[in-house]
Amino acid sequence: MVYVNKALERKENKMSRPAVAPKCEICETERAIIFAPDCGRYPSEGVPNNWKFLCKKCNTQEYFIFISDYYQNQRQTSDWVQHLSDKNWFDIIDFGDMLMRYQHDWEAAREF
Numbered sequence: 001m002v003y004v005n006k007a008l009e010r011k012e013n014k015m016s017r018p019a020v021a022p023k024c025e026i027c028e029t030e031r032a033i034i035f036a037p038d039c040g041r042y043p044s045e046g047v048p049n050n051w052k053f054l055c056k057k058c059n060t061q062e063y064f065i066f067i068s069d070y071y072q073n074q075r076q077t078s079d080w081v082q083h084l085s086d087k088n089w090f091d092i093i094d095f096g097d098m099l100m101r102y103q104h105d106w107e108a109a110r111e112f
């Protein structure tokens, strides 16, 4: 019985290992804390958004979102999507691609 419990403990420890937050897509060393379109100082209509998750240092954009704010709760996330959708420059496909890369990096950090 003790032996089984030890095995379970090991399994739980492995599963509860803290996940590592995704790194900035530019410097790849600092933790990403911002979602921002990487397209000059301010996004404009017709210019590719090029959304990235970034550390504070690598962001050159006046328009950005704190990731912690975006994911604060479900209401906040849908408010942000609504808010962005009202912008004439917003490319939801590009934004969605970035969210998928961000999610993938979280999952990749949990494997091994």
Ligand SMILES: [Zn+2]
Binding pocket: 024, 025, 026, 027, 028, 029, 030, 054, 055, 056, 057, 058
């Ligand atoms: Zn960076």
